Amino acid sequence: xxxxxxxxxxxxxxISFAVIxxxxxxxxxxxxxxxxxxxxxxxxxxxxxxxxxETSAMIGLPSAYRGQLIAEERIHSxxxxxxxxxxxxxxxxxxxxxxxxxxxxxGYSATIQIKPPRSYxxxxxxxxxxxxxxxxxxxxxxxxxxxxxxxxxPADRLRRIAAAMRGYWGTPPPDQDLxxxxxxxxxxxxxxxxxxxxxxxxxPAQIVEGLPLAESVTDSTQTxxxxxxxxxxxxxxxxxxxxxxxxxxxxxxxxxxxxxxRVINGELSEVRWTLNRGIISQWRMQFDxxxxxxxxxxxxxxxxLPEEFQRTFRILILVPIGxxxxxxxxxxxxxxxxxxxxxxxxxxxxxxxxxxxxxxxFWGVVLIGYVVRRWIDKLRLLLVPRLSVILTLVIICxxxxxxAGNKLGLREFMAVGLxxxxxxxxxxxxxxxxxxxxxxxxxxxTAAGSAGVAVITYGILELEPLQLTFFVYPxxxxxxxxxxxxxxxxxxxxxxxxxRFRKFWRSS
Amino acid sequence: xxxxxxxxxRNVGVxxxxxxxxxxxxxxxxxSSFPLVDDKLKTKKLAEAYQxxxxxxxxxxxxxxxxxxxxxxxxxxxxxxxxxxxxxxxxGIVLVTGRTEGGFIKQSGEVxxxxxxxxxxxxILSGIYSLEGLEDRAFLEALVRPDTVFDxxxxxxxxxxxxxxxxxxxxxxxxxxxxxxxxxxANLHRGAVGVGINMRTGATLSGVxxxxxxTHHPDTDKPLTGIQVPHWETMLLFAARAVDMINxxxxxxxLVIDRDRGPLLLELNARPGLQIQVANQAxxxxxxxxxxxxxxxxxxxxxxxVAWVLExxxxxx
Numbered sequence: 149x150x151x152x153x154x155x156x157x158x159x160x161x162x163i164s165f166a167v168i169x170x171x172x173x174x175x176x177x178x179x180x181x182x183x184x185x186x187x188x189x190x191x192x193x194x195x196x197x198x199x200x201x202e203t204s205a206m207i208g209l210p211s212a213y214r215g216q217l218i219a220e221e222r223i224h225s226x227x228x229x230x231x232x233x234x235x236x237x238x239x240x241x242x243x244x245x246x247x248x249x250x251x252x253x254x255g256y257s258a259t260i261q262i263k264p265p266r267s268y269x270x271x272x273x274x275x276x277x278x279x280x281x282x283x284x285x286x287x288x289x290x291x292x293x294x295x296x297x298x299x300x301x302p303a304d305r306l307r308r309i310a311a312a313m314r315g316y317w318g319t320p321p322p323d324q325d326l327x328x329x330x331x332x333x334x335x336x337x338x339x340x341x342x343x344x345x346x347x348x349x350x351x352p353a354q355i356v357e358g359l360p361l362a363e364s365v366t367d368s369t370q371t372x373x374x375x376x377x378x379x380x381x382x383x384x385x386x387x388x389x390x391x392x393x394x395x396x397x398x399x400x401x402x403x404x405x406x407x408x409x410r411v412i413n414g415e416l417s418e419v420r421w422t423l424n425r426g427i428i429s430q431w432r433m434q435f436d437x438x439x440x441x442x443x444x445x446x447x448x449x450x451x452x453l454p455e456e457f458q459r460t461f462r463i464l465i466l467v468p469i470g471x472x473x474x475x476x477x478x479x480x481x482x483x484x485x486x487x488x489x490x491x492x493x494x495x496x497x498x499x500x501x502x503x504x505x506x507x508x509x510f511w512g513v514v515l516i517g518y519v520v521r522r523w524i525d526k527l528r529l530l531l532v533p534r535l536s537v538i539l540t541l542v543i544i545c546x547x548x549x550x551x552a553g554n555k556l557g558l559r560e561f562m563a564v565g566l567x568x569x570x571x572x573x574x575x576x577x578x579x580x581x582x583x584x585x586x587x588x589x590x591x592x593x594t595a596a597g598s599a600g601v602a603v604i605t606y607g608i609l610e611l612e613p614l615q616l617t618f619f620v621y622p623x624x625x626x627x628x629x630x631x632x633x634x635x636x637x638x639x640x641x642x643x644x645x646x647x648r649f650r651k652f653w654r655s656s
Numbered sequence: 657x658x659x660x661x662x663x664x665x666r667n668v669g670v671x672x673x674x675x676x677x678x679x680x681x682x683x684x685x686x687x688s689s690f691p692l693v694d695d696k697l698k699t700k701k702l703a704e705a706y707q708x709x710x711x712x713x714x715x716x717x718x719x720x721x722x723x724x725x726x727x728x729x730x731x732x733x734x735x736x737x738x739x740x741x742x743x744x745x746x747x748g749i750v751l752v753t754g755r756t757e758g759g760f761i762k763q764s765g766e767v768x769x770x771x772x773x774x775x776x777x778x779x780i781l782s783g784i785y786s787l788e789g790l791e792d793r794a795f796l797e798a799l800v801r802p803d804t805v806f807d808x809x810x811x812x813x814x815x816x817x818x819x820x821x822x823x824x825x826x827x828x829x830x831x832x833x834x835x836x837x838x839x840x841x842a843n844l845h846r847g848a849v850g851v852g853i854n855m856r857t858g859a860t861l862s863g864v865x866x867x868x869x870x871t872h873h874p875d876t877d878k879p880l881t882g883i884q885v886p887h888w889e890t891m892l893l894f895a896a897r898a899v900d901m902i903n904x905x906x907x908x909x910x911l912v913i914d915r916d917r918g919p920l921l922l923e924l925n926a927r928p929g930l931q932i933q934v935a936n937q938a939x940x941x942x943x944x945x946x947x948x949x950x951x952x953x954x955x956x957x958x959x960x961x962v963a964w965v966l967e968x969x970x971x972x973x
């Protein structure tokens with residue numbers, strides 16, 4: 149008999165777990181959305197001056213390249229048009245249009261999270277051609293210079309070449325080769341010289357332009373070389389020939405030698421890049437990405453709801469946990485409550501009235517209601533009219549509370565209108581019936597149980613990390629349902645049954 | 657500590673609320689049978705068809721309009737009981753022991769004017785005492801005059817006998833004695849005393865009052881133990897036959913003993929309470945499990961079931 153229920157619960161758990169795993173592994177969701185994370189705030193501002201014809205400014209912007217997460221992108225384009233163009237790994241922002249004689253200010257800002265290098269996968273890139281304008285004899289020279297290191301693993305070859313560029317050759321090559329090489333290097337520049345040596349030893353490499361990751365305001369970008377050493381890209385400072393130690397303190401803007409800034413029919417002045425450190429919660433990083441993603445689960449994410457409804461759902465989605473608490477209290481502890489819904493609805497109302505006022509008003513209304521109900525009992529009203537009278541009384545009480553709150557300047561009293569009045573009415577009736585049938589003690593116990601669960605549920609609803617987690621992973625509701633099914637099949641004793649049967653425990 | 661307590665309860669064979677609901681009521685008692693036990697008039701009719709005696713029915717009142725003719729409808733019945741057909745836990749029941757000018761004498765000695773009794777019946781009809789607040793019927797039946805054997809241990813009102821029947825086998829029982837607190841009602845949660853019964857002999861054991869074990873009646877202070885319940889085997893047989901009437905494998909059968917008419921079936925309960933275990937100082941679960949292990953042929957007829965009980969439950973356990 150237990151089996152179908154257990155199977156259902158396990159299936160629900162599996163669904164929940166599978167969807168969460170999918171989100172974490174494939175869609176790169178944060179496992180704990182409320183956890184705060186370190187990010188960089190990047191902003192760029194520039195002044196565009198135009199010519200006679202339409203001006204285009206093309207600026208390399210950070211892309212979701214190699215696991216960095218870009219969020220909260222903002223564009224300032226003034227009167228110009230803005231387009232985003234993807235070129236391989238590059239993301240180019242194009243501001244275009246007719247620029248007024250006074251020029252135009254353009255801007256861009258974004259929040260960037262840099263992920264550790266092991267957290268993403270990169271495919272081995274193809275070995276490219278030698279840089280253009282390098283003659284065959286120079287290619288052959290480069291081959292001769294690096295030939296000794298061919299048996300070494302790629303990372304070591306890179307280190308040998310970096311050392312050579314700093315002037316340490318190990319076993320020096322023939323003087324004549326070295327002289328020709330020095331001349332070539334001076335003529336073509338260190339960057340090209342590096343690329344030629346790397347190509348000669350068979351290491352894929354690319355020129356990257358970007359910004360150093362440090363709190364700074366700068367008007368220029370940096371250029372460095374990235375070299376594929378079989379497992380990962382290593383970054384190389386071309387002027388000094390130094391290899392950066394991970395974590396690499398660089399933010400790439402363009403790769404493959406593309407310049408960061410290109411302007412057609414005009415010029416860019418006062419370019420200013422600003423980088424600042426920041427800390428935001430992980431879900432904020434997700435927010436933008438989900439809004440733009442066209443993956444099925446992202447399109448059906450709660451983040452896609454309009455803001456004002458999102459707030460409702462952040463609370464609503466936690467209500468089943470409140471119900472779970474009631475299951476626990478009733479079936480495991482054995483504590484009585486007024487139905488399933490009263491505590492949950494009260495907890496929702498407490499969000500507006502606050503806990504102390506909410507509880508006070510609840511007890512106040514129930515006690516006033518009880519006194520009136522006792523008195524009404526003598527009138528022998530029929531069921532439905534009698535409940536209507538109590539309902540009217542509840543509404544009158546609530547109205548009086550609100551008016552008193554207004555006089556006293558207590559907003560919490562005015563929020564009393566959100567108390568679940570239908571439930572309050574039924575509670576007064578149930579409270580009276582239980583008092584009559586089983587005594588005031590039992591009725592007070594039940595009321596205390598309900599208030600207790602309402603307080604616990606309120607505490608849960610107010611837990612912001614929990615709200616966020618459930619909002620990002622609504623499939624957790626399946627797990628909650630699984631717990632409810634499990635509880636539904638709990639046939640063991642209740643805690644209070646220990647008390648109930650304790651007399652007969654003593655005697656035997 | 658808690659786990660130790662749970663283990664102790666399991667060893668003694670106490671049936672807990674969760675297990676009662678999930679393993680016995682939900683598994684064995686089909687919902688379709690509930691209306692028959694939830695409505696006392698339907699139960700009454702059914703019992704008649706199976707030749708199980710019940711208190712004689714005087715009147716059924718279904719319409720508020722009938723109440724104007726209440727006096728007239730009562731004819732010359734001097735004492736009677738007013739009950740809601742779908743009432744629970746004894747609520748809405750009024751015992752009338754006599755009539756006076758323009759009114760009735762309640763069992764408490766209080767006089768209730770005819771108009772007030774009519775209001776009360778009108779409340780019953782509008783469903784105040786019924787499950788889920790549905791419209792209800794009221795009925796008047798003969799007032800039971802309890803067997804004198806209980807005279808010493810009742811304060812006022814009518815004691816009844818609750819027998820738990822599992823798969824047609826009576827497994828545990830108790831006498832429920834009204835007290836001053838319970839206002840003449842025989843419901844434990846209203847403050848009646850429950851006294852366990854030795855299943856083989858029909859003699860009373862110790863009792864439960866509120867949630868404690870007692871040996872003397874709280875009002876009369878007379879000993880509760882050792883009272884021989886009359887018609888014991890007849891009542892066991894009635895209880896065993898109740899299963900033939902209705903498809904409920906886990907059932908509470910409530911009987912009263914009228915000093916003239918003998919045992920009468922009062923009502924059936926598809927969700928019998930668990931306090932009976934404290935009254936008997938014995939766990940139900942163990943008895944239910946022993947029925948499950950009993951040879952199948954004894955379950956075939958009411959007589960064999962009763963015979964098996966008398967033989968098996970010789971000593972309290």
